[in-house]
Amino acid sequence: MATSLNQTVFKATVPVMFGYIPLGMAFGVLFSELGYHWAFASAMGIFIFAGAAQFLAVGLLANQAGLLEIFITTFLLNSRHVFYGISLISSMKAKGWRRFYLIFGLTDETFSLLTSTQPPEGVDRTDYQLRVTFFNQSYWVIGCTLGGWLGSQISFSTAGIEFVLPALFMVLAIEQFRHLRRAMPFLMALVIGLLVLLFISRDQMLLISIMISVAVLLLYRGGERWNPYRT
């Protein structure tokens, strides 16, 4: 029984494997350029387990960013997860450490599998959800580890590999645009980010831009809702 369930879970998670192992390897190679031991690349896959945040971590580490800035940036970068959880509340019956692990491992890809696939007949839903999450995390940790180790061994030039970070954000921005279909937040962030970078602060660019953007978003909403002709 357990074997066939693992086979079912493996089949369901194969697409995630083809995404996580290469992307994890790209992260590991990039991380290895910082000069830390490759085992820290594995540790990040085990503890943080968030693709975009780990790529961002490489940039933040290289810039020696402050911990508060890192906390706020990571929280906002991952804030889309908040809306995943809400839609899974009713189907997540696990308790105790099982519940803790399922919530901990709720990546974009795990979320999409848990909401789009069903456990086979007669299989406990929690058991199925746990295995899907664990398989996905295993692919990710294998990728991070392989990349971190390879990066410390290979001799060919990896100059430019850091471009995976802006490339990832570009892809995420395009995906966001496909959902939202409105140019306003993109143009607003572009203008604010560039102005802050050029005229206010290079080092504190991220935190200052985030605060200004939130303020502008709230003002914009206030302006949209304020209608003098409404009676």
Add this chain to the structure above:
Amino acid sequence: MESVPYLIGVIAVMTAATFLTRVLPFVVLYKVADHPLLRYLGRFLPPVMMVLLLIYSFKNEDLFDKGFLPELAGLFAVLVLHLSMRNALVSILGGTGCYMALIQLGGFA
């Protein structure tokens, strides 16, 4: 540059921040998930973050120098790949490969 205590601090902070975003809906937010302000920020803040992070990744570059052309070419490659194939992995690795080839082979130099 390689300070292990700093790295461990960063890993701890990122682990906590990531877990917080995943656990919040299960412990508190389900009560206020329908609040219009939260929904508004939930729609508009992620695009803002992606653009700001994109700019942040170039914060040490001179954006108006011709030395920035390989970055612009790489981003253009990502855009074209993603609009045509819509496979995140292909777009990211393809764009990075294009950028690496340009700077290592001296395109635009």
